[in-house]
Amino acid sequence: MNVLSGRWRTLALAAGVGLGTLLFFFLAYFVVIMFLPTNTRSHDLCVLDCYWYGAIARDGYGAAPDIMTLQARFGFFPGYPVAASLFMDLTGLPFDIAGIALNAGFSLLFCWLALEYRNDLGLKDEKSALTFLAAFLLSPWGLYNRVPYSEMLFNLGSLATFIAWRQKNYPVAAISGSIVTATRFSGVLLPAALCLELLVRDWKHALDLLARPDGHLRSLAIMPLGLVAFMLFLYFQTGDPLAYVHVEQVGWNQGFRNPLATLWGGLWAGPSTRYSVAAFIVTSIALFWGTRVRRIPVALALFAWLAPAVAVTSTLVAQPRFSLALFPIYLIAPAAPRRLKPALIALLAIGQAGFLFFWVQATGTLQ
Amino acid sequence: MISFPRYAESLAWAAFYVGCVTFAVTQNTSPPEYRAVFVKHTAADWLPNASRDYVPGRPIPVGDPSPFFARGWWRPEPGGRWGKGRLNTIILRPTSDLPAGSKIVGRADALIGGRQPNQAIAVRIDGKEAGRLTFDARQRSQDFAFELPAAIAAGSEVEIAFEAAFEATPLALGVDQDSRELGVRLQALMLKPPA
Secondary structure, eight states, X not given: OHHHHHHHHHHHHHHHHHHHHHHHHHHHHHHHHHHSOGGGXXXXXXXXXXXXXXXXXXXXXXXXXXXXXXOOGGGSOSHHHHHHHHHHHHHOOOHHHXXXXXXHHHHHXXXXXXXXXXXXXXXXSHHHHHHHHXXXXXXXXXXXXXXXXXHHHHHHHHHHHHHHHHTTOHHHHHHHHHHHHTTOGGGGHHHHHHHHHHHHHOHHHHHHHHHSOOHXXXXXXXXXXXXXXXXXXXXXXXXXXXXXXXXXXXXXXXXOOOHHHHHHHHHHHOHHHHHHHHHHHHHHHHHHHHHHTTSSOHHHHHHHHHHHHHHHTTOOTTHHHHHHSSSGGGGGGGGSOTTHHHHHHHHHHHHHHHHXXXXXXXXXXXX | OOOOOTHHHHHHHXXXXXXXXXXXXXXXXXXXXXXXXXXXXXXXXXXXXXXXXXXXXXXXXXXXXXXXBOSSBOOOBTTBEEEESSEEEEEEEESSOBOTTOEEEEEXXXXXXXXXXXXXXXXXXXXXXXXXXXXXXXXXXXXXXXXXXXXXOTTOOEEEXXXXXXXXXXXXXXSOSOOSOEEEEEEXXXXXXXX
């Protein structure tokens, strides 16, 4: 009976925080579009990458590259657009709405997982879990988890993989890990981080695993299959298994560059790059500190640092998104002094409303 | 029944991923025009089946996609086209002769700023230097007209190369948020027969 009521309580709390933060987002959205000057009024939440996801969800990967930009659909991983496409088929909704509804559903599931398995995340009680969820979903960069982008699925998949791995539920870890690696390229960093944690924590056991593999190793080995499947698809579609790398290089100016020169130059080049450098540095410090005080599990901290760090080896574009839209950094929110927590959450929420203001004007300046 | 040692599974996974990487790196059956643009970077624009025939005296379109831009160019922009890295080549086939005295004329600028106060660009036609451009803070942009080092027969393929002494990203120089490796920018270009 107690277990049952505990389950219901968790569900109710998850629904509360999930729907509450969702409600805030849409309230802020309606306020923003009401108060925008008439001449700049826009209400489109589907900007930038959303166009690409929408195009893939509607028509697949068949289109030729854009003649002016050389950008092509192959630059985007299929996890999110495939999920959106299935949801569109199921409901008959257009992509813009289906994508938002899907992310809302994913965010509720995320809340339930984080509350139900809070101990695996180092969250000691319900209050800590709720603080974490509020900070994550109300942060300015939480916007990426609301609009039709792949962030929410990526976050949900990463959380599910980590929890399943900790719970020794290896089949679920393997399946959700595969979804993560099929959703974004940086998804492969999750099994890499789990593997590294295993090696550092108990290298003798890790070596033993190689000699006598079990679910641990098998699930780690299966996780990258999402990426492998996408590469195989690209091979049959374009003849080039690395099409996503090549299209990113040519169409989006990605490619290996000295990250130190990029960060140093970014400090002086302008406000946008300074903001990107600050996002990366703040994230790095917060993740390191969170690990030191045992607020963030090492594997999650490593994963949440490697994802933006890999991006810094190319460009600073969208660095705040890569750094601050991933959930592990918000695991430090419950460590804030008790009296400051409401102020912190309120500040983040105001930031989200402000970010939304720029977003609906389709500027993308705060990416 | 054959029984494998338990570590065989680890070896099998390792072999599988080595195979995946080898496959990804070595197997590319994409069409030649795709490979030219996205893999080998020997063409700058996606214009399948476009001809490299060029009518002497006509401007080479630097602000639009064009089949002439070969290795080492960024996307066309309204202000011209930036070279990617140090070596930037244009390949074309004149439809009529370019006799001795013909010229390559145009306008170019270069990335100047931060710890890169100047830039030098060599202009080569089929490997022979036609002229050299120098840029600094006082002269960021300039017109040029160089005589072709040799006559060019109609229908023969010509390579025009712009070779920058330095390359840098405006971001690394701290002068702009652009993270592209830039050298020279072409604002106009033409091969001109003698009047």
